Amino acid sequence: MLSYRHSYHAGNFADVMKHVVLTALLKYLTRKDTKFCYIDTHAGAGGYDLHSERARKTGESDLGIAKLWEVNDPPEGVAAYLALIHQFNPSGRLVKYPGSPWIATQILRQQDRLLLCELHSSDFPLLQNMFAKDRRVYCYEEDGYRFSKGLVPPIERRGLVLMDPSYELQDEYDTAITSIAKMHRQFSTGTYALWYPILDERRTAQLRRHFEALKIPDVLHLELRVADHQSLPGMYGSGMIVINPPWTLRTAMEAALPYLVSKLGINDKAAFRIDQWADE
Numbered sequence: 510m511l512s513y514r515h516s517y518h519a520g521n522f523a524d525v526m527k528h529v530v531l532t533a534l535l536k537y538l539t540r541k542d543t544k545f546c547y548i549d550t551h552a553g554a555g556g557y558d559l560h561s562e563r564a565r566k567t568g569e570s571d572l573g574i575a576k577l578w579e580v581n582d583p584p585e586g587v588a589a590y591l592a593l594i595h596q597f598n599p600s601g602r603l604v605k606y607p608g609s610p611w612i613a614t615q616i617l618r619q620q621d622r623l624l625l626c627e628l629h630s631s632d633f634p635l636l637q638n639m640f641a642k643d644r645r646v647y648c649y650e651e652d653g654y655r656f657s658k659g660l661v662p663p664i665e666r667r668g669l670v671l672m673d674p675s676y677e678l679q680d681e682y683d684t685a686i687t688s689i690a691k692m693h694r695q696f697s698t699g700t701y702a703l704w705y706p707i708l709d710e711r712r713t714a715q716l717r718r719h720f721e722a723l724k725i726p727d728v729l730h731l732e733l734r735v736a737d738h739q740s741l742p743g744m745y746g747s748g749m750i751v752i753n754p755p756w757t758l759r760t761a762m763e764a765a766l767p768y769l770v771s772k773l774g775i776n777d778k779a780a781f782r783i784d785q786w787a788d789e
Contacts, residue, residue, distance in 0.1 A: 519557035520570030520606035523747035532590040535616040537755040545621045546663035550653030552625035554632040555639035584764035626653035661696035673704045707746035728786040729754040737778040
C-alpha cells in the first residue's frame, strides 16, 4: 500500500490540472481576513527534483509542466499557477516541481494553518524537513483517510480539504469517496477537492455514480483528458470533484481547461468536462 512515490510523476499533466484548481481555490478562499485551515490528506514529500532518476525514468513532466514553462498567453487562472512554479525555480530553469503543501504555504497568510498528513516512511521526513521552520504547518505521519476525520471541523471554522491519494488499491476509489463524505457530514460548510486519475471510462463512470448517490449539494466536477486510453496507456486524464466550490471557480475553469487541452493535449481525443451538480 505504501509503495507509491510521487517523485515518479511530479509535474505531469494531472499535477498541472490539480494545482491550477488548488491555486484558484486558495486564492479565493483567502480573500477574507478571517483565519483559514488547509488540510492535505496525502501530502507527499513537499517538493520534487525533476532531474532525479525517478522523474527521468518516467519523463512524465515532459507531458505536463514542461509544455507550459515558456508560454506567454495563459488565462488568469493558469498564469497564477505558473507564477508559483517559476517562484519554486528561482534559477529560471525548470528543475523542480512543488507539491500541493508548498503551493498552499505561498498563498495562505500568517494567521492560517496547514495540517499535512503523509504515511510513507521515506516521504514524511522530507515533508517535515521542508516546513520545519514554518510555524503555520503541522505534519502528521498518519493515514490521511483515518486521521483527517479528526481534524474537522477545524477551529477556524473555515477550511479546504485536498484529498489526493495514489489509488494503489482497487477499492481506494470507494475509500476516498466514503472518507470525503464522512468529513463533509462533520464539516458541511468546508470546501473539499477530491482528485482522481482517469484510467478507463468504466471506472470513472462508476466513481461518478458513487459520488452522485451521496446527494451532496453544490458540487463542481472537472475533468481533463490529454488523449484516450488507446494512444496513451495508463493514465490519460484526471478529474477533480469540488464540494462547496467558490462561485468564481467554474468561470475560471471555463477559461483554464480549454487552454490546458490546447497546450497539453496529445491528439484530437484531448478534451475537458465541467459539470455543476446539485442535490435536487
